[in-house]
Amino acid sequence: MQISEGDGMEIIIFIGIQASGKSEFYKHKFYKTHVRLNLDMLKTRNREKILIEACLNAEQPFVIDNTNPKSEDRKRYVDLAKENECKVIGYYFESSINKSIERNKTREGKERLPDLAIRSTHSKLKLPTLEEGFDELYYVKIDEEDHNFIVEEVFKMINDKTKGAIYGVLIGDALGFPYEFNHKDLIPKWEDIEFTPPNYFKRTYPNIDPGTWSDDSAQTLCLLDSLVSCGKFDLKDFSERLLKWLNEGLWAVDNRVFDCGVQTFSSLRAYEKGMNERESGFISPNGKGNGALMRVMPIAVFHHINGGEKDQIIRDSHEQCLITHGHVCNQVCCALYSLWAKYILEDVEIKQAYNRAVSYLKGYYLKNSLGDYSYELDNIILEGNFSGGGYVVDSIRSVRYVLFKYEDYESVVKGAISLGNDTDTTAAIAGGLAGAYYGFSNIPQRFIDGLRGKELLNVFKL
Numbered sequence: 001m002q003i004s005e006g007d008g009m010e011i012i013i014f015i016g017i018q019a020s021g022k023s024e025f026y027k028h029k030f031y032k033t034h035v036r037l038n039l040d041m042l043k044t045r046n047r048e049k050i051l052i053e054a055c056l057n058a059e060q061p062f063v064i065d066n067t068n069p070k071s072e073d074r075k076r077y078v079d080l081a082k083e084n085e086c087k088v089i090g091y092y093f094e095s096s097i098n099k100s101i102e103r104n105k106t107r108e109g110k111e112r113l114p115d116l117a118i119r120s121t122h123s124k125l126k127l128p129t130l131e132e133g134f135d136e137l138y139y140v141k142i143d144e145e146d147h148n149f150i151v152e153e154v155f156k157m158i159n160d161k162t163k164g165a166i167y168g169v170l171i172g173d174a175l176g177f178p179y180e181f182n183h184k185d186l187i188p189k190w191e192d193i194e195f196t197p198p199n200y201f202k203r204t205y206p207n208i209d210p211g212t213w214s215d216d217s218a219q220t221l222c223l224l225d226s227l228v229s230c231g232k233f234d235l236k237d238f239s240e241r242l243l244k245w246l247n248e249g250l251w252a253v254d255n256r257v258f259d260c261g262v263q264t265f266s267s268l269r270a271y272e273k274g275m276n277e278r279e280s281g282f283i284s285p286n287g288k289g290n291g292a293l294m295r296v297m298p299i300a301v302f303h304h305i306n307g308g309e310k311d312q313i314i315r316d317s318h319e320q321c322l323i324t325h326g327h328v329c330n331q332v333c334c335a336l337y338s339l340w341a342k343y344i345l346e347d348v349e350i351k352q353a354y355n356r357a358v359s360y361l362k363g364y365y366l367k368n369s370l371g372d373y374s375y376e377l378d379n380i381i382l383e384g385n386f387s388g389g390g391y392v393v394d395s396i397r398s399v400r401y402v403l404f405k406y407e408d409y410e411s412v413v414k415g416a417i418s419l420g421n422d423t424d425t426t427a428a429i430a431g432g433l434a435g436a437y438y439g440f441s442n443i444p445q446r447f448i449d450g451l452r453g454k455e456l457l458n459v460f461k462l
């Protein structure tokens with residue numbers, strides 16, 4: 001299948017579950033210019049092949065209007081486009097099961113599908129990436145108010161806020177880490193808190209170079225890596241990456257592992273010996289350390305970029321705890337943090353974002369009859385004591401305090417470190433939210449320059 005001149009010829013590939021708006025979008029945008037090829041209509045691959053050949057020979061642009069959930073489904077068309085020197089453009093449609101099922105209910109007769117068909121496609125769905133060979137990739141969603149299509153270039157969604165969220169964690173961790181395990185009275189004065197501590201201060205890990213991130217960031221990057229690779233949260237895949245971090249230094253600067261929490265260590269070792277990934281986080285049944293909270297930021301970032309719903313953010317935030325920190329209290333803290341981050345990424349003011357996260361989460365627990373989760377949430381949100389310690393509720397309260405008090409990234413992370421104790425983790429958790437709120441551009445350049453290992457992030461295009 002070759003055509004002589006491919007100039008200007010383009011192939012459009014739609015990706016998205018049933019009833020996500022694909023055919024409507026075709027009518028709206030491509031009806032006058034592109035032929036529509038749809039396997040449900042054509043029934044056989046042979047007929048599809050004949051029509052594709054005809055379009056290529058005639059240099060007639062066309063749209064492949066199928067669900068194309070897997071990268072293998074897309075590959076056949078991408079390869080064809082490359083072979084024929086055509087431009088290949090992907091449109092990914094927001095694929096929310098609930099919204100699609102609602103839309104499907106308005107269809108009639110044969111048009112209407114069993115819910116199971118939608119769920120089945122969704123379970124196979126893997127988000128498209130530019131690495132698959134697309135020349136351009138767009139994200140399409142339907143505006144809930146006016147029902148118009150909103151189209152954004154996928155690249156552009158990695159913006160100042162999402163980038164700030166990830167760098168915010170890494171820099172907070174690297175800045176706080178030389179001061180870890182010190183009482184607040186021993187922390188250097190504000191202006192002396194830098195990657196390299198002042199001479200009068202005894203560093204916690206004298207053999208680690210300044211600007212190096214610790215376990216908090218390595219695990220955060222394991223989560224980001226897993227989400228991007230799987231196109232969704234997958235506990236097994238994430239657990240494997242955490243184990244690879246512990247054993248081989250995956251996502252650790254210079255592959256050097258240090259500062260691993262006690263509960264994380266024992267849970268991962270239990271998992272390695274064969275314990276199920278959903279159970280290993282319960283080997284210390286009352287373990288309420290902040291080890292799952294410190295790494296959870298990518299859930300909010302990933303779903304924000306990919307149009308995931310808040311309920312999914314909650315479920316994934318809960319689940320990512322299970323491998324090391326199963327206790328419900330940890331799960332609730334992670335869900336609260338992720339929702340707070342999500343509202344911040346949506347440009348909501350920081351205190352309002354927190355309040356909205358609390359009320360959304362309360363509603364979710366009520367709706368799903370999760371009484372034990374509600375009980376934990378009621379306790380977490382109290383105005384209680386905090387000390388920058390390693391107890392997960394203390395962390396949330398410490399972070400809330402510094403985020404409400406200070407008004408730029410540097411002050412937030414320095415404020416977190418000044419609380420003493422678990423300085424790297426408090427600064428990582430607070431830094432993620434401050435980075436999201438104030439943006440990457442508000443992080444001082446000297447911190448970005450001094451961060452070791454940042455070239456590892458190139459793979460995420462961050």
Ligand SMILES: [Mg+2]
Nearest residue numbers: 214215216259
């Ligand atoms: Mg650490």
